[in-house]
Amino acid sequence: MKLPWPRRRRAAPGGGTAPAPGERHRDRARASLAALRDDPAIPPAVRQQLAADFAEVETLLGRLERGDIHIAVFGRVSVGKSALLNALAGRALFEVGVLHGTTTVHSLADWRESGAGKVVLVDTPGIDELDGDARERLAFEVAGRADLLLFVVEGDPVRVEREALARLLALQRPLLLVLNKADRFPPETRARLLTRLRELAGPTLPAENVVAVAALPAPLARIERDARGGERRHAQAREPEIAALQSRLLEILEREGRSLAALNAGLFAGQLVEQVAQRVSALRRDQAARVIRGYCLAKGVAVALNPVPVADLVAAAGLDIALVVHLGRVYGQPLSRREAGRVIATIGAQLAGLMAGLWAINLGASALKAVSAGLSTAVTAGAQGALGWYATLVVGRVVERWLLQGRQWGPDGPGRVVREILDSLDRGSVLREARTEILARIRRPARRG
Ligand SMILES: Nc1nc2c(ncn2[C@@H]2O[C@H](COP(=O)(O)OP(=O)(O)OP(=O)(O)O)[C@@H](O)[C@H]2O)c(=O)[nH]1
Ligand SMILES: [Mg+2]
Known part of the structure; x- marks a missing residue:
């Protein structure tokens, strides 16, 4: 039995031809597939991970054109x-x-x-x-x-x-x-x-x-x-x-x-958009975790090695601002140093009570570092550097949350965000890991000094 291929085109009341629903579907599906294909905001790594799906986008576009x-x-x-x-x-x-x-x-x-x-x-x-x-x-x-x-x-x-x-x-x-x-x-x-x-x-x-x-x-x-x-x-x-x-x-x-193909290409495009969004955010979270860790180590080592207390704090603040700027780039939300400074000030105010204790130890230990020498310095410095690491980790995580919320602190303000991040971290294990990492880096220089 030979099946005829259905054709149709609707005549619009005004005499011209209005697009049939199928064509409207198709135009919409074509637009969303093309947008996906050409979106410059999709990182190359995600395109690579979803290469097969992007190839499918091309195929579907071709199928749509041909009906x-x-x-x-x-x-x-x-x-x-x-x-x-x-x-x-x-x-x-x-x-x-x-x-x-x-x-x-x-x-x-x-x-x-x-x-x-x-x-x-x-x-x-x-x-x-x-x-x-x-x-x-x-x-x-x-x-x-x-x-x-x-x-x-x-x-x-x-x-x-x-x-x-x-x-x-x-x-x-x-x-x-x-x-x-x-x-x-x-x-x-x-x-x-x-x-x-x-x-x-x-x-x-x-x-x-x-x-x-x-x-x-x-x-x-x-x-x-x-x-x-x-x-x-x-x-x-x-x-x-x-x-x-x-x-x-x-x-x-x-x-x-033809609306069948268009409808389904549209559904496919929708699924792919979701997948792309998930991959992009997973990729950013990974990148952000690596960036934060890098700054934790830099801060930990800087604090541990720097014998001048004031310079400790200055170096620390400078690093925190750089961290915020860097995270802004990872999440595709560039920030100026001035804006980053304001965010650090807000977080700092929230952390003040808690961190006062930590900084007091920090300052005391800095003074100690200036007078003591040898391996004991490394040990004191390691403990002190670990606190710097921990503070940077908290700042990094808080900033990440703030960026993910569209640079908003949410209805309960920054205090709530900071508390939640602090609660989510196991301070003991963070400090232990930080100390090990920092000591591994500074032992050699310490012995040389
Ligand atoms: N009685 C009867 N047998 C059928 C009919 N259609 C298929 N078969 C038999 O069912 C068996 C499997 O048919 P296939 O078309 O290979 O089945 P399939 O689902 O493609 O199987 P796989 O490719 O192995 O998954 C064959 O022996 C066919 O002859 C039917 O309408 N009636
Ligand atoms: Mg078969």
């Missing part, structure tokens, strides 16, 4: 997925086999072409393959990018099928639930199974989207008698019974036309 529609098939092994696609296409495009796991990679084949684009059929491996984690992932990746899904079962669905169906329905793509091998059931069993499938799919799936077919009915066994009265058995192949699926598919394609 191509991808129909992908899913289901357990051997339910007849490949056979169903062959029946739709009217030719043997995909391998069909009695062995479980005939189809092992997803593959595409053009079904038909027209001026409006082409329909591409996508075959996938069974969702329940042994060793099948990767294959299952593959199936769902393919599903995420297809325009229309055919979920094939061969009877009352088992648990993996019910779970997979729920996941696919959640993708919000147009879906048809297909009961294959219907030739094996008498009419009343067929009807009962269809009712059961409609119940399982729930109200989000229209009843007409649940259909029964026989993609490759078992051949009929025929007995022929020859002229001499002898019996000869032979198998007579039967035509596929897929009319119900074909007509529903046509209805959907006709009604939605």
